[in-house]
Amino acid sequence: MEFVLLIFLPIVAALFVPFLYKTVKNIHTGWFVFIISAALFIYYLRFIEKTLNGNVDTSTLSWIPSLDIAFIAYIDGLSLLFSLLITGIGALVVLYSIFYLDKKREKLNNFYVYLLMFMTAMLGIVQSDHMITLYLFWELTSISSFLLIGYWYTRDRSRFGALKSMMITVFGGLMMLGGLVLLSIMGDTYSIRELIANASSFIGHDYFTLALVLVLLGAFTKSAQFPFYIWLPDAMEAPTPVSAYLHSATMVKAGLYLVARFTPIFASSEVWIWLVTGIGLLTLFWGSFFAVKQTDLKAILAFSTVSQLGLIMSLLGASAVAYHVTGADAAIFKFAAFAAIFHLINHAMFKGSLFMVAGIVDHETGTRDIRKLGGLMSIMPVSFTVAFIGSMSMAGLPPFGGFLSKELFLTSMLALRDFELFNFATWGIIFPIVAWVASVFTFVYSFYFVFKTFAGKRKMQSLPKEPKETSLGMLLSPVVLAAIVVVIFFIPNLIGKMFVKPAVVAMQSGLYNHPDEVTVNVSAWHGWSPELMMTLGIIALGAFLFLTMSKWQKLYDIQPQYFSLNALYDTLMVFGESGMNRLSRFYMTGLIRTYLVYMFAFIAAITTAALFIQDAFAVDMESFSPLNTYGIMTAVILVLAVVMVLFAKTRLAAIIALGGVGYSVALFFVIYKAPDLALTQLVIETVSVALFLLAFHHLPALKRHGESTKFRLGNFIIAAAVGITMTLLALSAHSQKLIPSISQYYKDTVFTEAAGGNIVNVILVDYRGFDTLFEIAVLAIAGIGVYSMIRLRLSRKENSDENK
Amino acid sequence: MEFVMAIVIGILFMAAVYLILSKSLLRIILGTGLLSHGAHLLILTMGGLGGTSPPVLAEGVTDYVDPLPQALILTAIVISFGVTAFIIVLFYRTYAEHKTDNMNLMKGNDEHD
Numbered sequence: 001m002e003f004v005l006l007i008f009l010p011i012v013a014a015l016f017v018p019f020l021y022k023t024v025k026n027i028h029t030g031w032f033v034f035i036i037s038a039a040l041f042i043y044y045l046r047f048i049e050k051t052l053n054g055n056v057d058t059s060t061l062s063w064i065p066s067l068d069i070a071f072i073a074y075i076d077g078l079s080l081l082f083s084l085l086i087t088g089i090g091a092l093v094v095l096y097s098i099f100y101l102d103k104k105r106e107k108l109n110n111f112y113v114y115l116l117m118f119m120t121a122m123l124g125i126v127q128s129d130h131m132i133t134l135y136l137f138w139e140l141t142s143i144s145s146f147l148l149i150g151y152w153y154t155r156d157r158s159r160f161g162a163l164k165s166m167m168i169t170v171f172g173g174l175m176m177l178g179g180l181v182l183l184s185i186m187g188d189t190y191s192i193r194e195l196i197a198n199a200s201s202f203i204g205h206d207y208f209t210l211a212l213v214l215v216l217l218g219a220f221t222k223s224a225q226f227p228f229y230i231w232l233p234d235a236m237e238a239p240t241p242v243s244a245y246l247h248s249a250t251m252v253k254a255g256l257y258l259v260a261r262f263t264p265i266f267a268s269s270e271v272w273i274w275l276v277t278g279i280g281l282l283t284l285f286w287g288s289f290f291a292v293k294q295t296d297l298k299a300i301l302a303f304s305t306v307s308q309l310g311l312i313m314s315l316l317g318a319s320a321v322a323y324h325v326t327g328a329d330a331a332i333f334k335f336a337a338f339a340a341i342f343h344l345i346n347h348a349m350f351k352g353s354l355f356m357v358a359g360i361v362d363h364e365t366g367t368r369d370i371r372k373l374g375g376l377m378s379i380m381p382v383s384f385t386v387a388f389i390g391s392m393s394m395a396g397l398p399p400f401g402g403f404l405s406k407e408l409f410l411t412s413m414l415a416l417r418d419f420e421l422f423n424f425a426t427w428g429i430i431f432p433i434v435a436w437v438a439s440v441f442t443f444v445y446s447f448y449f450v451f452k453t454f455a456g457k458r459k460m461q462s463l464p465k466e467p468k469e470t471s472l473g474m475l476l477s478p479v480v481l482a483a484i485v486v487v488i489f490f491i492p493n494l495i496g497k498m499f500v501k502p503a504v505v506a507m508q509s510g511l512y513n514h515p516d517e518v519t520v521n522v523s524a525w526h527g528w529s530p531e532l533m534m535t536l537g538i539i540a541l542g543a544f545l546f547l548t549m550s551k552w553q554k555l556y557d558i559q560p561q562y563f564s565l566n567a568l569y570d571t572l573m574v575f576g577e578s579g580m581n582r583l584s585r586f587y588m589t590g591l592i593r594t595y596l597v598y599m600f601a602f603i604a605a606i607t608t609a610a611l612f613i614q615d616a617f618a619v620d621m622e623s624f625s626p627l628n629t630y631g632i633m634t635a636v637i638l639v640l641a642v643v644m645v646l647f648a649k650t651r652l653a654a655i656i657a658l659g660g661v662g663y664s665v666a667l668f669f670v671i672y673k674a675p676d677l678a679l680t681q682l683v684i685e686t687v688s689v690a691l692f693l694l695a696f697h698h699l700p701a702l703k704r705h706g707e708s709t710k711f712r713l714g715n716f717i718i719a720a721a722v723g724i725t726m727t728l729l730a731l732s733a734h735s736q737k738l739i740p741s742i743s744q745y746y747k748d749t750v751f752t753e754a755a756g757g758n759i760v761n762v763i764l765v766d767y768r769g770f771d772t773l774f775e776i777a778v779l780a781i782a783g784i785g786v787y788s789m790i791r792l793r794l795s796r797k798e799n800s801d802e803n804k
Numbered sequence: 805m806e807f808v809m810a811i812v813i814g815i816l817f818m819a820a821v822y823l824i825l826s827k828s829l830l831r832i833i834l835g836t837g838l839l840s841h842g843a844h845l846l847i848l849t850m851g852g853l854g855g856t857s858p859p860v861l862a863e864g865v866t867d868y869v870d871p872l873p874q875a876l877i878l879t880a881i882v883i884s885f886g887v888t889a890f891i892i893v894l895f896y897r898t899y900a901e902h903k904t905d906n907m908n909l910m911k912g913n914d915e916h917d
Contacts, residue, residue: 590911593825600821624806625854631805635812642819645834654830658837661816665841672848673858673869677877684885688837691889695896700905705827715825723818726846730810734850741851743870751861759859759871764878775879775886782886786893 004059004073006043007123010036014116021109029108030098033116037094040123041087044080051077051502054514058129068190074129077502077515081341082126082257084499085348089249090119092477096356097241099474100363111151111239118144122250126257131180131190138176138218141251142169148246149238161234164569168221168231176218176258182211183265196264196509203268212266215258216275223255225313226283229306230565236298240359243298248305248351253344256309259316260340260507267320277317277416281434283310288441292448292549293556297358297368300449301351304394307442308347311409314435315340318412321419322511331519332415334504334511338518339408341503342496346393346401346488353481354390354449357383360474361453366464370448375458380469382479384454389482395446395542396439396535401488403535404522410435410531436534443542448549492522597718604721611728620735630671638664651702659689676760809849816842829895829905836891840884844877 013036021029050057054077061071075083094115101108121144124137142165150162186205187195202208219225224232235247246252259276266272287307294300319337360383361376362368377384389400396406413435417428460466488495501515512518545552587598611617641660648654662685669678692699746759746767756762764772816838823835855869899905 592907592911593827596825600825619807621807625852626805627808628805628853631853632808635808638812639815642815642838645838646819646822651830654834658834661838661841665845668845668848672853673855674848674874674877675858675860677848677874677881680878680881684881688885688888691892695892698896698900699830700828700899702830703828703905705906705908707827715822718825719818719820719822722821723814723816726817726842727810727814730813730846730849731807734806734810734852741870741872743872746871747859747868757861759861759868760874760878763871763875768875771875771879775882778883779886782890785890789893789897 002059002061003043003057003075004061004071004127006040007071007073007120007127009040009120010116010123011120014113014120017112017116018109021112028098028103029112030094030101033112034091034094034098036116037087037091037119041084041091044083044087047075047080048498051075051080051506052498052515054502054505054512056506063133069132070130071124071133072129072191073127074193075127076506077499077504078257078260078341078506079126081345081499081503082253083123085253085345086119086122086126086250089245089348089352089481090115092352092480093241093245093249093356096244096359096474096477097239099471100241100359101239111148114144114147114151115242115245118148118246118251122254125254129192131184131192134192135173135177135180138222138254139170139173141222141254142166142173145169145235145246145251148242149235151239151242152237155237157234158237161231161237165231165235167573168228168569172218172221172228175214175221179211179214179216179218182207182214186211192261199265199268199510202265209269209271212269212272213275215262215266216272219255219258220279221255222258223252223309223313224283224306225255225279225310226286227565229283229287230569232306233294233299233302236296236302240298240355240362243301244352244355244359247302248355249348252305252309253312253348256312256316256340256344259313260503263316263320263507264323264509267323273317273320275317276320277314277431280310280312280314280317281431281438283307284314285434285438285441286310288438288445290556291445292441292553295370297361297370297373297449297453298355300370300445301354301358304442304445304449305347305351307438308343308351308394311435311438312340312344312347314431315343315409315412318416319508321416322508325419332411333419334508334518335408335415336412337504337508338496338500339405339412341500341507342408342492342522343402343405345495345499346405346485349481349484349488350390350393350400350402353386353478353485354394356474356478356481357387357390360470360478363474364465364470365467367462370452372459372462373453374456375454376467377454379458379467380454382469382475384450386475386478386482387450387454389485390478391446391450393485395443396538399486399489401485401492404489404492406439407531407535408522410439410534411529414530432534436538439534439538440542440545443538444545444549447542447546451546496522597714600718600722604718604725607725607729608721611732616736617728617732618735619731623735623737628671631668634664634667634671638668648702651699652696654702655689655692655696658692659685662688674760676758805853806849809845809853813842813846813849816845827907829898829907829910832907833888833891833895837888840880840888844880844884847873847877847880 013033017029017032020032047057056074056076058075059073061073063069063071094112097111097115101111118141121137121140125134125141128134128137146162146166149165150158152158183195184190186202186207187198189195189198221228232247232252236243238246263272284307287303287305287310291300291303291307294303315336318333319340322333322337325333358368360380361373364380365373365376367373393400393402396402410432413432416431419428497515501518504518505512505515587594638661641657641664644657645654645661648657662681666678666681666685669675669681746763750756750759750762754762754766756766820835820837820839820842823831823838826832826835851870851873856867857865857869859868859871859874895905898910902910904910
């Protein structure tokens with residue numbers, strides 16, 4: 001079966017959702033969606049067998065063959081892992097949403113259409129081998145995520161959050177497109193696999209670093225890395241199933257997927273290792289540090305997601321180091337890739353379950369404010385258990401999956417100290433220290449999340465609703481996820497063998513050929529190693545900090561509101577809008593004169609500049625015809641008449657002077673032997689002057705409207721510039737004729753071909769009759785225009801109607 | 805002679821631009837009139853002014869003036885006349901409706917941004 005088509009299964013199913021929603025009223029639409037995602041999950045399970053042996057599968061759907069663009073689904077360990085997460089957690093989230101969203105009150109058709117759209121987009125990202133379709137699906141996730149965050153579109157906060165996430169992720173997406181295009185130019189292919197195969201040839205290429213930075217921008221914005229994480233906390237306005245699905249388990253991991261996928265291409269670069277590891281660790285610390293500050297349950301989880309994504313990102317950066325070291329040291333960096341994937345799975349599980357618990361608490365108590373909550377342990381025992389398991393896993397305590405992945409993480413960070421290239425020997429010590437401090441804060445916020453909500457005194461009076469344990473259906477999904485979290489701790493090596501090792505092989509394709517070569521063995525007890533000591537330190541200091549939290553949590557208030565990344569974003573947006581507005585208003589004054597000044601000034605400047613830069617100015621006296629006494633006299637008359645027009649005080653004088661100019665032009669036509677022109681010019685000038693005189697009584701007096709001397713001087717300078725430009729242009733053009741006139745043909749054939757003697761007339765009606773046809777049309781239109789302007793009075797008629 | 809004509813054309817363009825940039829609508833229309841004269845003369849001059857005989861077939865004449873620019877100008881004259889007539893009436897109507905010929909007053913207000 002062509003499994004590339006399965007990518008499109010959700011979006012095709014989305015077409016039927018509104019129909020089902022409208023017709024099948026008594027069944028919650030979510031069940032239909034649940035079947036789709038569960039079926040996909042089961043289908044993708046079949047690929048495990050293949051990836052276990054290091055095999056891959058591809059399936060192609062041609063789209064634009066002439067441009068070499070196709071949908072290529074490519075399933076290896078990494079994309080299979082992601083596909084399973086997407087469909088599996090997708091199914092659980094849909095199940096949860098069936099009980100979370102009310103059938104009657106919510107617009108379920110919208111919700112599930114967006115969700116299915118998103119599922120297609122995510123499957124497309126992780127399975128695409130073609131960079132252009134990868135980008136296509138990438139933007140589709142941005143769009144569907146925008147729609148999902150703004151699901152309750154009547155709320156201001158939802159719209160703000162949706163817009164913010166859209167702006168940031170689409171910015172990153174566009175940057176990534178640039179990077180992908182550069183990559184395709186470098187490798188002369190759109191296929192990621194082919195790029196990876198030729199990775200060594202890119203080193204030192206001009207575009208290499210630029211492509212690297214652009215691709216990373218895409219990954220960092222999507223995966224909410226510093227400083228682009230700011231959209232994620234605001235995206236918490238989405239319904240909780242969306243937060244659980246998009247903003248913990250799947251979409252934010254698209255950036256991680258991208259980094260993992262492109263690691264073999266960019267790993268050779270120092271910039272890549274520093275950026276990915278450094279930004280990852282910074283995000284890890286920043287997110288964990290600010291998570292403690294939050295008072296909203298979902299905001300805590302959002303910052304915790306940011307932090308955990310940073311952790312995985314830094315591990316991915318460390319895994320690139322494996323390409324630079326050989327021998328015994330190499331093994332320890334190969335660890336990092338394993339740790340990254342392993343934690344990615346862990347995080348998807350526990351974060352999904354925690355979001356669902358936060359949703360349950362919100363659903364049952366009516367608030368997510370941690371200050372109003374407390375003592376729910378005995379009322380909601382199941383939710384508490386799930387939250388406890390999730391939080392302890394997040395804090396990295398045994399016996400939960402998070403413990404294992406955190407130990408692996410600390411091992412990898414400790415190993416970075418010993419990496420000798422790229423200044424790591426000097427700065428490497430920072431990595432384990434930051435990682436450790438961040439882990440302490442992770443511990444604190446995990447405890448903060450679960451115990452401030454469920455332990456302590458009950459605050460019934462502050463809750464909007466009477467709390468009670470929620471329905472079985474809503475608990476089902478978080479319980480399944482929590483169970484997996486516990487199971488992972490006990491069978492880490494099975495999970496490693498089934499999912500992680502094939503993914504590592506896919507991610508570090510140059511280093512391994514078969515999953516069995518990945519020799520990482522995870523065990524819960526691994527001796528009195530330094531990382532276990534660090535964990536004990538985390539527990540000790542974390543417990544101390546948690547117990548004394550009320551004393552130091554106020555320290556967060558020291559940071560002023562205006563000095564934050566959110567404030568920077570807001571300022572940028574406001575400045576962007578008002579700045580652009582001011583810029584437009586600055587040059588768009590609404591005055592015709594201003595625009596004309598721009599045009600004339602640019603015409604004069606550009607023409608003159610081009611004339612001299614191209615060295616095109618030339619005056620060839622030889623090409624000019626001899627001076628002509630009548631011509632000079634006429635020229636003097638014409639110039640005098642022009643001056644009269646300029647300085648006329650009354651409109652009558654101006655009109656007559658304009659007529660004078662017209663008649664001198666007619667005289668020129670006589671002198672230069674153009675009888676037809678002279679005739680036409682005379683008649684038309686007469687008619688024009690007559691027209692002016694006809695309108696004379698209706699015309700206003702010739703006023704200057706308070707034009708200042710400065711105003712006139714400005715006009716004069718522009719006018720002089722244009723006049724001089726035209727003179728220079730005319731002289732140069734006449735002095736440098738490249739080819740002779742084609743008129744010899746007209747002269748030769750006017751009688752033999754067209755049976756006429758007047759060459760001008762024959763040209764007008766015979767050789768070039770079309771010009772004449774349409775100039776007649778112009779005259780006709782002008783006539784109709786004049787007539788209608790004088791006769792039609794629409795606005796006045798309407799007014800008079802109103803008056804009646 | 806083309807040299808003189810080039811200067812005359814320059815003066816025509818200069819005067820035309822100066823008038824077009826002023827605030828009074830009537831002066832702008834006068835400016836467009838001058839601009840079209842300048843353009844017509846430019847076409848004529850660029851065709852060369854050296855011929856000795858008008859472009860009408862006659863016995864024993866070989867050196868005709870170039871007829872093509874003349875045909876082009878003839879078309880241009882008629883079109884600019886049509887446009888001028890239209891503009892004059894437009895001007896008349898504008899003045900009748902708005903009671904002003906000051907271009908500075910004839911701009912959209914901020915409500916229509």
